Amino acid sequence: MTKVPEKFVDIFAGQDLHTIEAEVTLIDKVPRPTRGEAPIVIAGSFTRAAKEIALQKDLKIHAQKFIDSAERNRGWQPWNLASRNEVVQLGDRLSDDTVKVTRAFLYTELRIKDYVKAGLRFINDGMSRLAIGFRWAGDEVKHPQTYGDILVLSGKMTEAERLKMERDANLDPWDFRDHNGFDDEYGYGHIAFGIPQERLTAFYGRQLRKMVRADYSLADKRTNEEAERGYEIGASEHVKIISVDETAHQMAYIEQAGIVARYFPERMYDALVAVQEGFKMPLADRLPNRRRVLSRLMPDEDSRGVYFRTFDYISNSLGLENKEALAQAAQNSIVLKDMLEPGAFQLNPDGTFKPLNNLAEISLAL
Ligand SMILES: [Fe+2]
Ligand SMILES: [Fe+2]
Numbered sequence: 001m002t003k004v005p006e007k008f009v010d011i012f013a014g015q016d017l018h019t020i021e022a023e024v025t026l027i028d029k030v031p032r033p034t035r036g037e038a039p040i041v042i043a044g045s046f047t048r049a050a051k052e053i054a055l056q057k058d059l060k061i062h063a064q065k066f067i068d069s070a071e072r073n074r075g076w077q078p079w080n081l082a083s084r085n086e087v088v089q090l091g092d093r094l095s096d097d098t099v100k101v102t103r104a105f106l107y108t109e110l111r112i113k114d115y116v117k118a119g120l121r122f123i124n125d126g127m128s129r130l131a132i133g134f135r136w137a138g139d140e141v142k143h144p145q146t147y148g149d150i151l152v153l154s155g156k157m158t159e160a161e162r163l164k165m166e167r168d169a170n171l172d173p174w175d176f177r178d179h180n181g182f183d184d185e186y187g188y189g190h191i192a193f194g195i196p197q198e199r200l201t202a203f204y205g206r207q208l209r210k211m212v213r214a215d216y217s218l219a220d221k222r223t224n225e226e227a228e229r230g231y232e233i234g235a236s237e238h239v240k241i242i243s244v245d246e247t248a249h250q251m252a253y254i255e256q257a258g259i260v261a262r263y264f265p266e267r268m269y270d271a272l273v274a275v276q277e278g279f280k281m282p283l284a285d286r287l288p289n290r291r292r293v294l295s296r297l298m299p300d301e302d303s304r305g306v307y308f309r310t311f312d313y314i315s316n317s318l319g320l321e322n323k324e325a326l327a328q329a330a331q332n333s334i335v336l337k338d339m340l341e342p343g344a345f346q347l348n349p350d351g352t353f354k355p356l357n358n359l360a361e362i363s364l365a366l
Pocket of ligand 1: 109
């Protein structure tokens with residue numbers, strides 16, 4: 001008989017559902033830290049099914065928040081942007097470098113189909129991450145359209161060239177296999193990778209916005225006039241609105257990592273460590289005009305420096321002081337998982353864990 005992959009294993013097989021429910025009730029009693037407080041992880045001999053149920057409950061609340069906020073704040077469409085006419089009027093001003101960087105962004109964002117398709121393979125744990133994934137894809141599909149619009153409306157690309165790029169994307173696809181951290185059976189590598197990828201995409205977007213504004217002879221800060229009317233001038237608005245999406249995505253992935261780490265710290269921290277080893281941005285080595293584009297996006301430092309700052313930020317957002325502490329947390333959580341008694345532990349900034357006071361109560365209640 002062929003072995004069922006871990007991700008498709010029936011976690012309920014041979015188990016009494018009432019007992020599992022009782023465990024979930026108990027897990028629910030372990031406090032959830034509020035923003036800024038140290039993460040708390042569930043440890044010990046709870047069944048996988050109970051932890052998965054508790055995890056899905058948390059993910060559902062997160063998915064609702066993510067989708068509601070997407071509907072409220074990210075409901076724009078490329079064809080409705082008020083800045084479109086100005087993109088046409090100011091098209092001549094876009095510099096050669098700005099055009100090259102925008103083309104490189106378009107090249108990358110055109111692989112969204114590959115990203116979504118490959119990403120769906122990793123989401124097998126329930127509906128909530130799928131719902132987030134589809135809404136996220138709905139945000140992402142607007143990005144290649146918007147970058148293409150900047151180039152075409154500015155007169156820097158013909159419709160023929162644009163369609164050729166769109167069609168060529170099919171011949172030169174991208175896959176997560178080109179990156180570290182995707183061999184985990186649970187698909188948490190997808191979350192771990194999403195954090196730096198989205199954060200850096202937002203960062204690059206902010207750099208491009210500055211370039212556009214310099215071409216328009218404007219300072220980085222939006223003008224009073226832009227603030228008053230509620231959107232930035234021409235392509236500056238187009239680029240800015242995409243970065244807002246990317247930032248929202250980054251924050252969502254961080255939140256998801258925190259939620260998963262509560263129940264399966266040994267998997268989540270491990271996925272984060274694995275992704276950061278040898279990390280590179282999707283298609284970074286295949287970008288058209290790569291050297292010139294990267295030197296414009298990171299004028300002051302190389303990509304390693306930018307990546308390291310990003311990893312530090314990720315550790316900090318998860319309650320850890322640096323990337324070494326993250327590796328510690330990954331190590332230490334293996335011990336927590338193997339504990340015989342059920343319990344709850346608080347994460348210290350250095351990646352060690354301390355038992356919560358109510359540990360004894362939780363153990364007794366089982
Ligand atoms: Fe995007
Ligand atoms: Fe994104």
